[in-house]
Amino acid sequence: MHDPTYQITTHTPTTATRPAYLPAPERPVMLPGEIPPGVQVVTLPGGIRTLAYAPTPPPAAPPVPVAQPIPAWAKTTALLVPTVGGGTAAAxxxxxxxxxxxxxxxxxxxxxxxxxxxxxxxxPALLRLGRNTTGTGGGSTHITQNITATGLFGKAHGTINR
Known part of the structure; x- marks a missing residue:
């Protein structure tokens, strides 16, 4: 068996090997708005410009929070809480x-x-009992009343009999 040996060489492009119908790459083929994030146009040592992934810069540090004054209503509430709690406990x-x-x-x-x-x-029950036992005949008292009057506007006279 015979193994052919191949020699590997690198091809360096020259203007003579470039076809005449291709323009010289002086600017990126893609518009800047079409380039995805994290990709940039770089110039290689041979002068060829191409797209390459670039390291992303570290994210900006979050802004330092600024201390704000405590609102007056919060101070008032904080001062009233022990008072109300103490009053409730005392009650x-x-x-x-x-x-x-x-x-x-x-x-x-x-x-x-x-x-x-x-x-x-x-x-009332005791009063009824007491009335029945203190009566004269042991029974209830009967009152008879006779009233007489003469004429339309006459004076009335009456007698009461027990």
Whole structure:
């Protein structure tokens, strides 16, 4: 077997080897607006201009935030929070100390309501009982009334009999 040996050479373009119908590349074939981001036109050492990927510059540092003054409403709210919280805590402690007294007062109020209801029912019943036992005949009292008048505008006279 016979292996042919090939010699590798590099071709250097010259104006003589370039066809006459191709213009000399003096500017990029693509318009600047057509070049994608991250690609630039570079000139090689032989004078040929071509497109190549260029290293992207590091991103700009974010702007340093500027300290802004605290609004007046936030200061007022911050000052009121401990006051309102302390007042709520004091009210809770006061209610916890007053709870037994409040419970006793509610029981006393219910007892007073029950007493008033019993009095409203019991007093008339006792009065009826007392009237029946203190009467003369043991029964109810009958009143008879006789009224007489003479004429259209006459004076009326009457008698009451028990």
């Amino acid at each position: 809770g402690i006061g209610i916890s100390y007053a709870a037994p007294g409040l419970i006793a007062m509610s029981h006393a109020l219910w007892a007073a309501v029950a007493l008033i209801a019993a009095a409203a029912i019991g007093v």
